Amino acid sequence: MDTKSSPSATAEASHPVSDAALDTARLARALGREDLAAMLLAARGRLARPETVLVVIGEFKKGKSSLINGILGRDLCPVDDDIATARLVLVRHGAPEQVIVRNPDGTELARSPDLAGLARLATEAPSGGDPMEHAYLEVCAENAFLAHGVILVDTPGVGGGLSSATKPSRSATSMRPTG
Numbered sequence: 400m401d402t403k404s405s406p407s408a409t410a411e412a413s414h415p416v417s418d419a420a421l422d423t424a425r426l427a428r429a430l431g432r433e434d435l436a437a438m439l440l441a442a443r444g445r446l447a448r449p450e451t452v453l454v455v456i457g458e459f460k461k462g463k464s465s466l467i468n469g470i471l472g473r474d475l476c477p478v479d480d481d482i483a484t485a486r487l488v489l490v491r492h493g494a495p496e497q498v499i500v501r502n503p504d505g506t507e508l509a510r511s512p513d514l515a516g517l518a519r520l521a522t523e524a525p526s527g528g529d530p531m532e533h534a535y536l537e538v539c540a541e542n543a544f545l546a547h548g549v550i551l552v553d554t555p556g557v558g559g560g561l562s563s564a565t566k567p568s569r570s571a572t573s574m575r576p577t578g
Contacts, residue, residue, distance in 0.1 A: 417446050450491070452550045459483055459556030467551050471542050476553050477518035486536055488521050488553040492546045493539025500534050508534055521553075 424439035455463045460483055464476035467490065476488060498517050500509040511520075520536055545551070 450548045454552040458558045482522045488536045490538045490551045499537040
């Protein structure tokens with residue numbers, strides 16, 4: 400079974416832990432614990448995901464993008480003394496190398512066939528009314544580390560009293576990578 404092209408098929412396949420999560424979610428729902436049922440179903444979905452997602456979260460301008468670049472062994476995420484990452488940036492293995500702009504639900508808004516525009520897209524602060532205001536970036540890059548099923552997520556900074564700017568970082572763990 401090709402789990403990369405059909406992650407939902409894996410979730411539906413018989414697996415003892417997945418089956419137990421589903422049975423427990425049904426029980427929780429029957430007992431009026433919709434919150435617990437939702438958490439169990441989300442955990443079941445994570446079991447089916449073939450990737451490992453590593454989210455780098457920290458304060459503004461504290462080296463999150465530099466850390467990801469160090470892990471990758473190349474300068475991919477923009478690093479600058481004066482500007483900061485303003486959008487979630489998911490970095491996954493893929494060819495051809497490209498940048499895909501996605502809505503939070505995963506639908507594609509735009510695609511750049513090279514990585515040249517990544518710095519501008521990642522560092523432009525979203526503004527109200529912008530159709531890409533809540534968008535995130537998915538970067539496909541050829542890399543041996545990422546080829547093992549790892550997705551790295553670079554986030555805007557948190558803290559410093561900029562609560563509206565920290566929303567993307569707080570939501571990073573709920574993003575649903577496509578692929």
